[in-house]
Structures are given as C-alpha cells and as structure tokens.
Amino acid sequence: MTEHDVAMTCATCQSSIDRCEFCEESVCRSPICYHCVAEALGEALAHPHTHGG
Amino acid sequence: MFDYEDGKLDWLAAGLPSEGTNAQRPRAGDVARKDVPTCRLDERLGDVMDRTREAGWDACVVLNEERVVFGLLRSKELEASPDLRIEEAMRPGPSTFRPFVSIEEMAAFMMEHDLESSPITTSDGRLVGLLRREDAAKAASELHEREHHSNGGRT
Amino acid sequence: MPRPIDRHEVRRLVDGGAQLVDVLPANEYEEDHLPGAINMPLRRLEKEARSALDPGRPVVVYCSDSA
Numbered sequence: 451m452t453e454h455d456v457a458m459t460c461a462t463c464q465s466s467i468d469r470c471e472f473c474e475e476s477v478c479r480s481p482i483c484y485h486c487v488a489e490a491l492g493e494a495l496a497h498p499h500t501h502g503g
Numbered sequence: 504m505f506d507y508e509d510g511k512l513d514w515l516a517a518g519l520p521s522e523g524t525n526a527q528r529p530r531a532g533d534v535a536r537k538d539v540p541t542c543r544l545d546e547r548l549g550d551v552m553d554r555t556r557e558a559g560w561d562a563c564v565v566l567n568e569e570r571v572v573f574g575l576l577r578s579k580e581l582e583a584s585p586d587l588r589i590e591e592a593m594r595p596g597p598s599t600f601r602p603f604v605s606i607e608e609m610a611a612f613m614m615e616h617d618l619e620s621s622p623i624t625t626s627d628g629r630l631v632g633l634l635r636r637e638d639a640a641k642a643a644s645e646l647h648e649r650e651h652h653s654n655g656g657r658t
Numbered sequence: 659m660p661r662p663i664d665r666h667e668v669r670r671l672v673d674g675g676a677q678l679v680d681v682l683p684a685n686e687y688e689e690d691h692l693p694g695a696i697n698m699p700l701r702r703l704e705k706e707a708r709s710a711l712d713p714g715r716p717v718v719v720y721c722s723d724s725a
Contacts (some may be wrong), residue, residue: 470616471598472598472612472616472618473598473616473617473618474594474597474598475616478616479615480615480616487598487612490608490612491600491601491604491605491608491609491612492603492604492605492608493512493600493601493604504660504661504716504717504719505660505661505662505663505667505668505671505676505716505717505718505719506660506661506662506663506718506719506720507663507664507665507668507718507719507720508662508663508720508723509664509665509723510720510721510722510723511680511682511690511691511692511720511721511722511723512722512723513665513723514665514668514692514720515690517665519665519692520693521690521691521692521693522690522691522692522693522694522695523687523688523689523690523691524688524689524690525689525690526690603690
C-alpha cells in the first residue's frame with residue numbers, strides 16, 4: 451500500500467475524500483470535504499429559499 | 504422590477520460593503536493582508552523568493568493578469584530550487600475562502616488544521632488578500648475580548 | 659416578470675435612485691443586508707409593496723442567492 455492508496459473520510463459527513471479540502475493535505479487529523487467546509491464557513495446557503503427567483 | 508438573482512451571498516463574496524449586526528464583526532476579507540507579494544506563472548522562483556523575503560514575507564500568491572489566483576507559494580514551496588519556474592514550484596489551485604467568512608471560524612479552522620495562510624478571493628476567484636493564521640487568531644481573540652466586555656463579563 | 663441583473667447593474671441602479679428590497683426573513687436581514695435595503699420578507703411582499711415602495715423609482719429585489 452502506498453501513500454496514494456490511503457483512504458480519507460470527511461470527519462463531518464463520513465464521505466470518502468482524496469484530501470482535506472481545508473488544508474489540502476492528504477494527511478490531516480480532521481479532514482473535511484468541500485461541501486462540509488463550505489457549510490461550516492457559511493459559504494453554502496444554509497437555508498434555501500424556494501421561491502423560484 | 505429587477506431581480507438580483509445572485510443575491511446577498513454574491514454581494515458579500517465580492518467584498519462589497521454591507522449593513523447589519525454582522526457588519527461590525529471582522530471577517531476574513533477585513534483581516535486578510537492586502538499587501539501580500541504576488542507573482543506571475545512565468546517568473547523564476549529565485550527572483551520571486553528574493554522579492555518575497557525582502558518584503559518580509561514567507562508566502563507569495565500566483566496571479567494571472569486579471570488577479571485571479573492560480574497558485575500559492577508558502578514557505579515550503581519558496582524553499583525549492585531557485586531555477587524552477589513558478590508554475591513548476593507553486594501549489595496549484597489552492598483552497599480559497601470568501602471575504603465574508605467569520606474570522607472566528609477561519610481562525611478556529613486554521614489552528615485546527617495547522618494552516619499558515621489562506622488566500623481570500625471574490626466569487627470570481629480574484630485575490631482580496633492573504634489571511635495569515637496569526638492575524639486571524641489575533642482578530643478572533645480581540646473580538647472575543649470585546650464582546651465579553653460588552654456583555655459585562657457574562658459569557 | 660422581474661428582469662435578472664448582476665451586482666454591477668445593482669450598483670448602477672441604486673446610484674440612480676433605485677429601491678433595494680431584501681426578501682429574506684427578518685433575522686437574516688438584521689445580520690447582513692445590502693446598504694440601504696429595506697426588509698420585506700416574501701410573505702409580506704404582495705401585501706406591503708404598494709404602501710412601502712415608491713412606484714416612480716425602480717425596485718431591485720434580492721434574496722440569499724439563486725438557489
């Protein structure tokens with residue numbers, strides 16, 4: 451097994467990721483996926499407004 | 504009647520002014536250093552490293568003509584062979600964060616992930632500045648102090 | 659039907675006297691809103707628009723994003 455075979459899991463949603471999307475490292479003590487980091491930092495829309503516009 | 508479809512997040516992501524209770528709290532875009540050294544893809548690492556160190560920095564942001572972030576040279580990348588071209592030496596496509604992100608959240612994440620600096624960009628990828636971990640931690644701690652005092656010491 | 663515009667056009671229209679209407683819930687408006695915007699959550703928009711807005715000036719509405 452090489453270092454490229456190491457599987458990472460998002461510490462928040464447990465999805466499988468290649469690297470931590472916050473620090474961009476493939477070795478991280480609390481890896482996080484793109485979706486979860488965006489949500490944690492308020493970059494994703496927390497409460498969708500469904501009004502079609 | 505007009506519909507600003509991209510809405511408030513687009514406005515804040517562009518670093519434009521806002522009003523409201525959050526406007527008084529520092530955000531990533533307010534604390535990010537606007538004087539961070541920048542360079543182009545076709546420059547030589549040795550020249551960029553000299554310029555960066557002379558300016559007292561240990562990081563340099565790689566931009567194109569439109570100031571869109573292409574890469575980042577943190578201390579580790581700056582120490583590579585001086586003959587490399589920037590595009591060979593840089594960390595390409597670094598994670599970037601928007602100017603409206605709360606400084607407390609950024610500071611907590613940067614400490615937890617031991618990340619020395621993060622480029623802050625607008626939604627179209629243009630550089631706002633470089634947020635350094637120590638600046639984020641200091642601003643978050645000052646904000647905490649200020650709010651603690653304004654609450655009369657209550658937590 | 660409202661015409662979609664981008665932030666550059668928002669700035670141009672507001673500089674020319676347009677009225678900005680934030681249709682988000684009041685708590686989100688209180689946290690952050692565009693300079694000079696008034697808050698009129700969607701459920702109140704139809705009822706209050708006539709009395710709160712000047713019909714002689716353009717109106718720009720916005721929410722959080724296009725989602």
